[in-house]
Amino acid sequence: MENDDEVIGRIGAFGELSAEDVDVLKAIAGPLRHFKRGDLLRHEGDAQPKMYLLVRGWTDSSILMPDGERQSIKVHMPGDLLGMPGLAFKKSPDTIRALTEVVVSIIEPSSLGDLFMMSPRIAAMLFLVSQEERVFLMDRLASIGRTSAIGRIAMLILQLDARITRTRGQQIEGFFAPLSQGQIGDLTGLTAVHVNRTLQKLAQLQVCTWRDRVVTIADRPGLRDLAGIPARELATDHFWLGDAPRHLRMQAAT
Amino acid sequence: MENDDEVIGRIGAFGELSAEDVDVLKAIAGPLRHFKRGDLLRHEGDAQPKMYLLVRGWTDSSILMPDGERQSIKVHMPGDLLGMPGLAFKKSPDTIRALTEVVVSIIEPSSLGDLFMMSPRIAAMLFLVSQEERVFLMDRLASIGRTSAIGRIAMLILQLDARITRTRGQQIEGFFAPLSQGQIGDLTGLTAVHVNRTLQKLAQLQVCTWRDRVVTIADRPGLRDLAGIPARELATDHFWLGDAPRHLRMQAAT
DNA sequence: CGACTTCTTGAGGAGACTCAAGGGTGGTGG
């Protein structure tokens, strides 16, 4: 793993990490594995789920319905941890699929156990990442349960935009989003046909376009109005996480 | 807190707890507080969220839409931890409301910090509870995004039933569920009127009735077929959690 | 070049919503 940012992933949002912390994270990250576009990292029902750190590319996680339809849960980008929800269950609850060329680092459950024992502060940050994911799903649920097609797609675009903005450290007006209209439908609970018509409506309203896998946002406040769900601000001052890393580890060791 | 089970809550599903573990949990649980039916434990947007252990009664967590509609995220029962997702954010992402008379124990974030420091094994179990909640939300998302009204209500009933079955330790054919048809609509993304018609359809199919706040299940496999999402089995053999407390291992050896 | 996926548009249908009204029930206050 050449780059610190790759192992830090999204944990860094919740507090400063010392050089030691980064070393701990590097020790946890296991061997790399490559996937082609369309490959399944794992399939719903697979036994003994593992975890993955997404290093390069995009993936999505989805649940398959008996009639062959698919509900996509979320799109993952580099820095995300994949497969954590599966830890609590005997079988993998979701199907993880590569949306592009993908590189992941495989993380063993035993490494996670070590992390909880040796670095309670980082473990707590991992806990917070999971809480963030829960709120993400709550917003998704509200969007799909209580807004119309245009609101759902607006919400999806805002969530992608927020994630990309965080990674880059600045807002950009357009970004690459390798999703077909069918996949947008899987994410929003719509059909590909209706996604097509709704994207045309978004363009006509001069709020946003999504053409040839490129999203261009013309009017963020307009998107927010359509989505109907407020932007969430991460809490970054977690006093309860404890003091500086070194301190914590010595206490924990005794 | 008179009863061990009250503090153990749902953590116990993931591994044995020693008497010491239970003491740690008791130390974390703070003062009790009572609420009447309809009271808000907290409102969306409130600052500095706390956590609560639900001791008695039912609550629900919901997101409010600009037009006044409500998307209920989930119904909580005794033993559930409320408010964890809010830890990661500046403001409370959800509104927590008492569906019945309610008693909670208030948990300070600093207590959670202590837990991660002193009891990594319990902290990891708490982490697993959060993963379980994520999968719960994923199933909800698939249900609302990809099934019809009857499927959504079937799924809701199955999830309530599974939760109650776990608490009681055995399946029962009927249970008390203090939700109005309007609240069922908030949970499933439907209107109260359509919930009414769909419940009639469920009764007519002789699968299930829900009258006067009492759910009676006549045909569980039938409900599963309608819901279209498989039952999930919790993983209980978490070797990676590390060793159980010493005296427990000795018990196991005998 | 052929097979496949993706995008696009049209036409018709269905599930869920909206609006409306009546009756039942429980809680509250006079």
Next chain:
DNA sequence: CCACCACCCTTGAGTCTCCTCAAGAAGTCG
């Protein structure tokens, strides 16, 4: 103890969003 109010359940009628089915065009990969 009764009257009143608020909430909940139920049913009807009409509407609209989104789905289904279909077919053609455009792009992509082997």
